[in-house]
Amino acid sequence: MESFERTCGRPLIFRGVMGGKSHDELVAHAKSVGKDFQREKATEQYACLVSEVMDYCAVLIAEGDPFISLTDGGGILSEFSAARRKKLEQSDEESDEHEIRLRRGQRAYAFQGHEDFGHTCPGYERLLSAGICGVIDEAKALFEKERNVPKKNFYRLILRVWTSARSLALRMADAGEGANDENLSLAAKNLRFLADHPPMTFMQALQTIALYYELQQNIEDTPVRSLGKLDRLLYPFYRYDVEKNNKSVKDIEEEFSYFLRHLDSYKACSNIPFALCETDPSLPRENELTRILLRVTLRCRFSNIKVHLNYRPDLSEEIVSMVNDAIRSGSNSVVYINSDITVSALEKIGIEREDAEDFNVVGCYEPCAREEIPCSCAGRLNFTKAVELAVNSGEDMLTGEHYAAAAPDCDEICSFEEMMEIVKAQLRAFAEGSLKSAKQRERVQIYLHASPLLSATYPSSFYGGKDVYADYGAKYNNTSICGMGIATAADSLYAIQEIVFRQKRMKLSEFTRILRKNWQGEEPLRLYIKNRIPKYGNNVQEVDAIAAELVEYTANLINGKPNARGGVFRFALFSVDSRFPLGEHTAASADGRFSGEPLSKNAGASACADRNGLPALLLSVLSYDHTLIPDGMVLDVVLHSSSVSGEDGLKAMNTAVKTYLDKGGFAVHINVLDAELLRRAQKHPEQYANLQVRLCGWNVLFSSLSRRDQDEFIAQAEVAQ
Amino acid sequence: MRGKIFAVKPFAVHDGNGIRTTVFFKGCPLRCRWCHNPEGLSFETQLSFFASKCISCGTCMDVCPQGAVLSAGKIDRTRCTTCGKCAEACPTAALVVQGYSVTEEMLFQRVTKEKAFYRDGGGVTFSGGECLLQSEFCAKVLRRLKHAGINTAVDTCGMVERKDLEAVVPFTDTFLYDLKAIDPKVHKRCTGVENEQILENLTYLNKEGANVEVVIPLVKGYNLGEWEKMLVFLKNLERIRTVKLLKYHGFYFSKYEALGWKIPATDISAPTEEEFAAIKNAFEREGFIVKI
Structure with missing residues (x-):
């Protein structure tokens, strides 16, 4: 194989080796099949289309790449689902009062429900031990044996799809062989081997993962949101190469570098994550491969690759140091995930301990137990909106509509305790609304999507003869609802408590009038509240207690409630980029926020409101029990580069991270920023093309952000200073 | 008993070991021409x-x-x-x-809020102004912190009576001891006072076996010519092995303006990278651990 050092600087340039049909032909075909929808499950047509795309798509190869996995088959199945969704919507009608309120709440961004096929971690153990050929053999045997018609059908479709996958692998091998390129020939050799055997070498295991990624993520259109715990998964293949093929650590590092570059070329939306370090508490945290993979990842600094680092208190300090040192020098692709907290949280919603202990985070922060389909972004509710309705007699300030709980007139609210009760009533209505909306979507999803690839990697689904989406075939078919804007809500309530009930500066009705007018003519008051009234994120017990009460109350409204697929709901606390649209639909809030401004980010403080140092922020976030948040939450920390410079700074960073996690923090990711540097990067993007920042749940190139996002990072960096 | 402070800064990473909370006390006997905390100079609010x-x-x-x-x-x-x-x-x-007044209890409660983060050698640093002008109060709070198992550091200019130092020695894990010049005339030009007491107190702490880190600000136009003398002086204090070299920076002018004061010195600048590196090397050659 050509040396990675010589080729790594070069971006991969792909060219297509045509299949039998063009992309446009395949899209047109998928659309027409989708339009011909008679309220039958998606299973059959979906699987046939997936298989056809595999049979006819073009293969994309790049010179110098020892992996082949890309095709032009992405974006085709989504056309099928879209066509079917359109038909479904046409048949939906406005119905009773209940339904109307539900729609109003959704339109107002108070609560929402969506389909979520997008957060999965396939069963890699199965995939790597059986290989494509193993799946085919087993499906064949089960098909022949099975008497139950729907199940027999399931195996027939699995067989068809996986046989197409095998043929595609062989077509890829042909394309690689025809390219007259040393690295591509190697890929071709591996693919030809993998058509008939499970992987044996490190490169073959990586090729299997890359190929499967393309098949599920792009062709089947079921996003793969984790490559699994790669140190654990790849260990046997690494040992095999070291023992049988005399491979050195340097060889393995080089092969993994190639793999990361190949993945990076996918430019997947919100990154391609994988996990490192063991989640099972009875096993050692790391194996020989852990540091090799971590080192390569940190060194390569690909902006599209992300690592979930599974933390337990016995994780080596050296690993934490390695990661933090990389983060402070701008390679911030690592997020810490607290294994123990995750396992407890998953157990609390009824997941068996063994399955919980083998979790992977899918996407940004959402834990997914073994054999679980978590639908981790299937709904959301807006904490800040609940406060808006509570101070406005239950009426949405922007739409003027009523869709949640009835609330008394402002002047009838005599105490802050009463105020809190009214907010909780709104949250109850929002939770009901989001569960109901999500359930409606769940009932529909069987018509829109099926997953013949993913289902074959889930033992529960595969041996049960049921598709994970169309038949709810996984062992745990759960659904998640995210609470958003928690800090904005807590800060607003505390401001009301201070201004109205303590300082008695004005009546609540007066305050509400000011909010309805979006602070017009009240700038001194707005600034006073913004700058002088304590905020969540500063370890001020009274404010933090409000946040904690809202979080714990809402978590209990969601967690464990039955969904429409035989599973339960799970609560999350992150707002990622949804805080922008939610903010746009939320009126001025009592914390000094203008109407339309974004809500607070994830579990963190309102923008630039944490001014009391990192420990204070961390302690605020620790004021509630993170094991009540099985769908995950995260805290974004912004540190100024000067505060973590030198040996002292690195040690302080390590201590802060470890203390937070040891005290029960679920997850944390860190940006080390320098406002001056960011300003220069904004002005001269070409000179800072590689500068990464972590945006909510994924990392991005600073130059690729909108002006608004860039300005927000600069403001945060200034506060950190 | 009450003390008078003007700020509490959490997540102080460069004021001693680990993650620390630094308390800034009001009042200082020195008038360093480059003082970065002018709001700490006067004892008055x-x-x-x-x-x-x-x-x-x-x-x-x-x-x-x-x-x-x-x-x-x-x-x-x-x-x-x-x-x-x-x-x-x-x-x-x-x-x-x-400036505001705090009781022992108030201050103790305030600085122990972040106690969870004081592991790995972190803790509380008393600074100022000159905290030892309120040594009795400091000693009381430091003793409570020690009893609570919290690491303590005292950042002092040394221009205090011996009894003030003695009061806190038993409860102080580390002294961050400022040294600005050896020549009394240079010291007076830099700080407004001569330095006999400062040098004596540092010698005393060395004799007592206190853990001392000597903090040396390097200010061009004022004390840059003194570093060799400081090095010689410190070599004779056999227990002192750590120095921290601080490069002057100019990010404090707005604080003077805010108090309605003039900026005390404008004929002032930072040493060059080369000058700074040469001084650092010289200390290291003599076996000092140099922090920057």
């Missing part, structure tokens, strides 16, 4: 006005009981009693009262 934050809303004029605010941000300091009403009401914190 003062009012700072940060013009860049003022939105000219006039709230301060409305609430001042003395009529000392003439127009937004314009303060008649002879009439101001620093009652703090304006600062309390100011929407943007453009007005800030510098």
